[in-house]
Amino acid sequence: MEVIFKTWLFSYKELNTEKGAVGRWDLWNKTKYKPKVEKGELTSKEVAQLNHKEKLGYEFCIFNEDHQEYPFCTANVILKSSHAGVEFIDFAGRKYLNYLFGESLRNKEELFLREIWYYHFTSESGENEDYRIHFVFDEEGNINYRKYDDKNQKFEDYESNRKFDVSGLYEPYPNFGEYESLTRLNRNFPLDIFSKDGNNDNDPDVPKNPWLPGDWNKN
Numbered sequence: 001m002e003v004i005f006k007t008w009l010f011s012y013k014e015l016n017t018e019k020g021a022v023g024r025w026d027l028w029n030k031t032k033y034k035p036k037v038e039k040g041e042l043t044s045k046e047v048a049q050l051n052h053k054e055k056l057g058y059e060f061c062i063f064n065e066d067h068q069e070y071p072f073c074t075a076n077v078i079l080k081s082s083h084a085g086v087e088f089i090d091f092a093g094r095k096y097l098n099y100l101f102g103e104s105l106r107n108k109e110e111l112f113l114r115e116i117w118y119y120h121f122t123s124e125s126g127e128n129e130d131y132r133i134h135f136v137f138d139e140e141g142n143i144n145y146r147k148y149d150d151k152n153q154k155f156e157d158y159e160s161n162r163k164f165d166v167s168g169l170y171e172p173y174p175n176f177g178e179y180e181s182l183t184r185l186n187r188n189f190p191l192d193i194f195s196k197d198g199n200n201d202n203d204p205d206v207p208k209n210p211w212l213p214g215d216w217n218k219n
Contacts, residue, residue, distance in 0.1 A: 001062055002062065002063045003060050004062075005045040005058065006018060006021040006044055006061060008071055008089075010093075010095060013093045018044040025047065025056070025057055025058050025059070048176075049177075055079040057078040067091070069091075070093045072183075073086050074087050074089065075182065075183060082101075082102055082104070082111060086099040086182065092125040096121070098115075100114055100117075101114065101171055105139055111170070112137075113187070115134065115135065116134070117132060118133045119132045120133075129150065130151060131150070133145055133148070141165065142160055142164075143159075143164055144160065164190035168187055169189075
């Protein structure tokens with residue numbers, strides 16, 4: 001796993017420059033590190049480390065053996081606001097999944113996965129979106145989602161009528177440079193709430209994450 005402390009530019013499908021990334025962080029944090037990066041006095045990694053220490057915002061991308069042209073994921077962290085966002089990128093360079101972590105009410109040194117956005121595309125490599133689903137969780141075990149179907153101009157809502165085990169949605173604050181846990185794709189989600197007919201919450205034959213198509217993480 002290679003961690004690069006730069007912004008991923010989705011519109012261009014490329015990494016930002018160090019000074020471009022640090023300039024973004026300066027705007028977020030009201031800091032003035034960009035001139036030092038331009039002079040070669042600091043690197044974007046060193047600025048990210050300083051921001052992490054002060055719990056200010058910064059970004060990074062993760063590349064691995066299977067994802068060399070595009071990152072496996074890109075993330076932004078603002079621990080002062082108890083926020084972390086992880087965007088997963090497919091082999092066509094598209095964001096297909098977004099995990100949004102927020103404040104944990106049970107522990108000030110951990111995060112809680114409050115929202116997930118899933119994006120489904122009409123083809124293996126095209127940019128046209130078929131639909132997207134927005135999941136919302138709370139620490140009391142409530143779950144709801146909305147499926148947006150732009151093609152047919154409609155949406156459908158689901159709201160749980162029972163409590164779910166959300167213990168798998170907590171995440172400790174990451175140490176700087178140690179993001180294996182934060183950027184995990186597979187988690188213990190309480191998402192066995194969809195059945196094949198959409199009615200039976202307890203169908204044991206339904207896969208753990210039935211809202212994802214079978215080839216969701218493949219080219």
